[in-house]
Amino acid sequence: METQKRLTLEGSIVISVGLFGHSGDDEVWTEGTKEMLDDMHKRKIDMADEIYVINVGGYIGTSTLSEIEYAKATGKHVEYLETLAK
Numbered sequence: 001m002e003t004q005k006r007l008t009l010e011g012s013i014v015i016s017v018g019l020f021g022h023s024g025d026d027e028v029w030t031e032g033t034k035e036m037l038d039d040m041h042k043r044k045i046d047m048a049d050e051i052y053v054i055n056v057g058g059y060i061g062t063s064t065l066s067e068i069e070y071a072k073a074t075g076k077h078v079e080y081l082e083t084l085a086k
Contacts (some may be wrong), residue, residue, distance in 0.1 A: 003054055003081060014046045038063055042070050050077035058082055 004014050017037075027033060041063075045051055050073045053064060060068070071078055 003052070007052065014050055017041060034063070038066065041067050045071050045074065045076060048076060050079060053078060053080045055080050055082050057085075058084070 004016055007014050031080065045067060048071075051067070053068060055064075068078055
């Protein structure tokens with residue numbers, strides 16, 4: 001939420017996720033919901049100019065990795081909260 005606020009105050013239009021499965025939104029894990037959300041996130045990427053990955057501690061889960069790959073395949077710029085190790 002802090003990053004969304006900062007980006008908004010910097011003048012960016014922020015299209016964020018609606019649920020955070022790893023932070024307590026258990027609805028993410030119900031049957032069919034995760035797949036629906038994964039698809040919805042890709043539709044949001046279609047609307048975006050770039051994506052900003054909030055990779056606290058360098059962590060990137062499989063769904064987020066899939067979204068990063070999708071964004072790159074569709075020509076979107078990808079930024080990260082934390083620098084990736086090479």
